Amino acid sequence: MTQQEPILQVEDLVKYYGAKGSITKALRSVSLTINRGEFVGVMGPSGSGKTTLLNLVSTIDTPTSGRVRVGGKDLAGLKRSELARFRRERLGFIFQDFNLLDTLTLGENIGLALSIAGRGAGSDRRVADIARRLGIEDALDKFPYQVSGGQKQRAAAARAIINQPDLILADEPTGSLDSRSAQMLLEAVDDLNRELGATIMLVTHDPFAASYCQRILFLKDGQLFTELVRGDATRKAFFDQIMAVLSLLGGGGGDVR
């Protein structure tokens, strides 16, 4: 952790939903920074604003006020075409429900990100590289419905990193996986972080998944509640620390697996 180059800077971010009379304050005021190469978790009980934060960072939604900077670039100032370019060059996404296109094979799904970015040439080799790294090279010619949830999610992870984005955003990636698949995925993501230096922001309510992170931000009622840094602690010790914070928060929970 010697690099201190900020990749994501969030300043005083506010998001209200709804019209007059019934306003939901999803995010009240959140500021945070994620540096290049970090693996950061965002936790909090349901309704704490995790997903809203992710949506704002990922340009899926626009904030009521405040600013988001990725790689020094203010998202608010981006035009439509710049936004598209920004998404394909700077961001990678992994969703709870994989979000693979069921008309394409896993390989084509991964390659799609390349061809949308106009880097379709020689994509097969790169797809194969990434697939090998994630252990799904045998499933590349299969359609999403023909493979397991774990394989689907690793394909989604492959698609997310193939353009070497500045920031990978993962929204409950283990949410629909069994524990073994979840573990495999998390180890793969961990590898990506260590070996390729990918910056990862992982939103989860699962303390086991969170225990792979180096730093965890806890949200409560749309505000930053506390921050937990793993440091040199073992994953087991970190897990216990997370559990302690969660019980303080009054949400989440789980068992050591």
Add this chain to the structure above:
Amino acid sequence: MYAKLAWRNIRRSVQDYGLYFLTLVFAVAIFYVFNSLADQPSFVSLRESTRRMAAGAVEMLEWLTVIMTGVVALLVLYANRVIIKKRSRELGTYLLLGMEQGRLALLLMAEVTLIGMAALAVGLAAGIFLSQFFALVVARLFGASLTGHAFVFSGGAAMKTLLTYGLAFVAVGLWQAAAIYRQKLIDLITGAQKNEEMRLRRRPVSLALGVLSLLALGRAYWLADQVSRDAAVNPTDSRILTGVVLGVVGTYMLFLGASGLLAGLRRGRGEKGGWLSRGLNLFLYRQVSSKINTHAGMLATIALMLTFTICAMSFGLGLGRGVVAAADQSTPFDYLFFSADASEEFQEYLRLFDQYGVTKRQEVRFFSRKSELRGKDLMLPSDAKGFEGQGVAEYMAEVHAQVVPASAYNRLRELKDYGEMKLPETGFLLHFNGKQSVQAEQVRQAYERFLGDGSAVVDLAGQRLRPAATQVFTEPLGSQLTGHAVVLVVPDAVAAELYPFGSYLVLDVKGEAPAELDSALVRLYESRPAGVWMTSEIRAENMGRTFALESMLLFLVGYIGVMFTLISATLLALQQVTDAVEHRQRFEVLRKLGADDRMIDGTIARQVGLYFLTPVAVALLHSCVAMVALARLFRLGAGYTTVWSATLVTLGIFALIYGAYYLLSLQSCRTLFKEPRPQ
């Protein structure tokens, strides 16, 4: 990759929305078929003057096709909105992966347009194919002559189809693209998760609605029955409007209150439930009643559209047939001219036939004679008395009989191969057209009772004549000769003693007479001297005019009917497919609970079936009441008895389209509910 993506998407669209595609194909085909009407051989063979009239029908059809294209465009737009809604997550993914929104809009436009073009191509081919049969149907319906079975292709109609639908598809594609361009990413990503709102009505409210609807419908049915029993119906009768309004309102309330009614019914059956507790029936019941509940408005609209379709189509078909039969009846001979001026010899008319080279003709010229005998003098006194104050029947009894000499009568019969009637020197025959109305049939029966009475005699010109047959002859001899008055056929010697009533010229022509002759005859007839009572019956003109007028009605209802059926079936099918995701989860749960494939297949079939059948059942009930009323009305008014066979034809067409859509949407549901999905 983009091309591959678009291609894969289209393939899947065709798979998921095959029914929607099929509707587009049908719509295009029907558009072509109806627009090619002007080039149909039976249409081309029409006489010039009638074709001019028929042009009015064609013009009307053109307006109708424009309106229908608009309706189809709306359906396409709706279908695309549904499809986009279902695909919103996928579209959001493209954007997340960094596809530019403009590019996505283009991709979608390409998809919509390509599917449209494919439908256009297939539909046009189907239309050209179908129009061959259409030619036969038109000919059959209107008795138009069809020379040979030449292949019919209307370039104009094809061009028009391509232009109209091409533009419609491109317009919808553009609209779609614009909609996607304006769409926010967050709505796309979360759109798929938004469940349709469950519109729950409180049970007492829906029960009250249900009961109210039954009352309204019952009242509407009763009104229909009452109105149809009146001998003379006034179209502005306020009961008709009240009945229709009650029927429409009642139908909407019926669907809105259906859940309440069903629940009431369930409770009425007692706690044991019986049927419900067996197998997946409770699940089925919940599925269907919740669907009816959420889509009440749409289902009621469909039921009303179907009612309109069934009534209009069977009525239109029936009326078309009735009118053609009536036209056939009123003009059995190619040409019939009558003049009340007994000195008229029709020389100018005959000269025209020669002038146009129509020499192969059979002529019958004769004088009908006056008599003092009225219709009622040829009836038993009790019958004659019974017709007093009975409108048309009374008039028929009061009007003077027309006396026709036996030789002329037999020559007329010979022209039409009706067979010769031997008449003894002191005999007479009666000829009367009882088929023109219900009243006329009663009058005919009265004549027959008179003939059957042993004491029946007629005194004419000092001769006492007795019936030569106990039967009243009814073969068509034209409306001039056999209208309201009875024809009294007497020996020539007797007829010669009476004053002439009028002069007749009847002609049958071998083969086809040139249309110019008919036009010339019409002009000549129109320039007849004022003050002389003349009539002219030209079969080709008459049939053509009938065709032109009735084709307007027939094509109008036929077109609207087929399109309404298609649109209803498509809406239902689309609904099924759209709900599939939600249902898939439910069926998966059932499978996990241990329901086997057979049970699930059966439930799917019954669910889709019930969903399709509910509006049909309501529509059939409505139509039944309406058709009974209409049939009664028209039997009283005119000689119109074919309505039931027309209804059967309509139901056949309807069942074919609807059944096909049911089977297809069942198939697509089954594949959708089954994992894994085949590619």
